[in-house]
Amino acid sequence: MSGSLWSEAWRRLRANRAAIGGGGLLLLIVLAALLLPLLSPYDYYTLDWQHLYLPPGAHGWHLLGTDALGRDLLVRTMWGCRVSLLVGIAASIVSVLIGVLWGTTAGYIGGRTDALLMRAVDVLYSVPFIPFVIVLTVLFGRELLLIFVAIGAVSWLDIARIVRGQTLALKSREFIEAARVAGLRAPAMILRHLVPNLLGIVVIYATLTIPTVILFEAFLSFLGLGVQSPMTSLGSLVAEGAGRMQSFPHLLLVPAVLLAAIIFCFNFLGDGLRDALDPRDR
Amino acid sequence: MLRYTLRRLLGAIPTLLLIATLAFAMLHAAPGGPFDSEKQMLPEIQKSIEAQYHLDEPLWRQYLRYLGNLAHGDLGPSFQYRDTSVNELIAQGFPVDLAVGGTAILIALLLGGTIGVFAALHRNSWWDHGLMAAAVLGISVPLFVIAPLLILVFAIGLHWLPPGDWGGISHLLLPAAALAFPYTAYIARLMRGSTLEVLGSRFILTARAKGLPLRTIMLRHALKPALLPLVSFLGPALAGVITGSIVIETTFGLPGIGRYFTTGALNRDYTLVMGITILYGALILGLNLLVDLCYAALDPRVRYAR
DSSP, rough: OHHHHHHHHHHHHHHHHHHHHHHHHHHHHHHHHHHHHHSSOOOOSSSOSSTTTTOTTTTTTOTTEEEEEEHHHHHHHHHHHHHHHHHHHHHHHHHHHHHHHHHHHHHHHHHHHHHHHHHHHHHHTTTTTHHHHHHHHHOOOOOOHHHHHHHHSSHHHHHHHHHHHHHHHHHHHHHHHHHHHHHOHHHHHHIIHHHHHHHHHHHHHHHHHHHHHHHHHHHHHHHHHHSTTTSSSHHHHHHHHHTTTTTHHHHHHHHHHHHHHHHHHHHHHHHHHHHOOOOOOO | OOOHHHHHHHHHHHHHHHHHHHHHHHHSSHHHHHHSSTTOOOOOHHHHHHHHHTTTHHHHHHHHHHHHHHHHTTOOBBSSTTTTTTHHHHHHHHHHHHHHHHHHHHHHHIIHHHHHHHHHHHHSHHHHHHHHHHHHHHHHHHHHHHEEEEHIIIIIIIIOSSSSSSHHHHHHHHEEEEEEEHHHHHHHHHHHHHHHHHHSHHHHHHHHTTTTOHHHHIIIHHHHHHHHHHHHHHHHHHHHHHHHHHHHHHTTOOSHHHHHHHHHHHHHHHHHHHHHHHHHHHHHHHHHHHHHHHHHHOOOOOOOOO
16 A cells, blocks of 8 residues: 555656756756766866866866865865755754654653653754854764754754644554554554655655755855865855955856755755645645 | 743753763864874973863863853863853854844745745746745755855945954845745745735635735735744754854854854863853753743744643
């Protein structure tokens, strides 16, 4: 039965041109980010004092020119893509894991546990997280891992709320009751019966969380709090480019367009998945 | 309603306390202190400065002192800006944030709302598709990309508006427009959806059957219920405007409080960072309460009994 649900969803998704276009472009970007740095004769960290600020296509294989330190812009942008996508996906996994466990536990056990867990979410909603993450990264160094955890830990609140709502709706269904009568305990029930049935909504929100996380990482990098040079991310590239946009606009435009394209694709894909997997809204 | 408001206000106190405690714990757990790296001070001088700011006391004492001052609305002296209190810094900077953020929200509401209603009325036309694709684009382009691009086009390219600095309406316009950009897009999407939903409901069908002109239907009957989802979006939006102001102030060089934040944290200016964090927290709590009250006022189905 679940097979038919997914194949039906896939059929609906395929019919959605915006979502398929977004997904295809995304795939292309991912491939480019993985392959281009391997194919290019340049790396992302070697400085070249002979060739600073080259315009696109001016010299050798610097297809998009070079930056203020003579490093190849194409390779750096692709490395930025890798880092941004990696941070986005890894942090989203963290936040989905926390959110799903929190939401299912609250929804399934109910009662005082539910009240307590959701009250905590309410309180956390009023905490100004961005300042906290800024302080965290300023004070404890710019570890990539720390950025994952920090972003993942603050973006699970929405997912927890949505998952709890869905769990409440699922709880009264017969198969859950049957499993309970058969003597299944709460942890096994949550993992074996609730989570698989929530997969659709989880996939949707994971797809929509990734772009927010990428934006957030880019925001931190823009403030100079992200990954450290010579490693780079799209946000740091935009920040570097913005400083020199008057004379060398391509340094800003290349990473900015790519960043926007990635977010754009994820948003379209997420919207398409929502339409495909969540027939309520139609 | 009054009791509900009072209850919410009382409920905000523990949350603020939590925020203050978290910020305090985090700042003091970090390595380094505010007067550590300053040009090789004599140990005696450093000691006396630290004593002046009560940094030599045990942590729990500092914490209680801070909370006591906070209860009186005193956020303490800034460590980085000598002879200035955090209250003064906020009093100087915050009006700038309010002006930029307020203008941005106003632009977003008016423009986004209009676009949304327009797209809904022309459902599935090219206008609709084009505007909604533009809205997804607007959501996808981050603020720190929009802001420099706007400067590049309108200040450096066309010389219409000043590229930064502060003073007068012309300085307000570009930052506010940049800040409004993503919210305009969100609001347009939301407004389109809710307008479509309202237009499909029975009471609008009745109004149509009575032969009312479209304009009357929209203004008199459809607009108010269609605005409801916007109201609940405003809470998170206003919180986002706060963070956005950090980027905007950096890019446009505005004298608001967001720019103190990163430098404050870098320089271990404990009181300044805590003061701004608490202000942000209070702002979010207050705005959420305001949004909920507005919601109750707009939607007769929502009543806060207790």
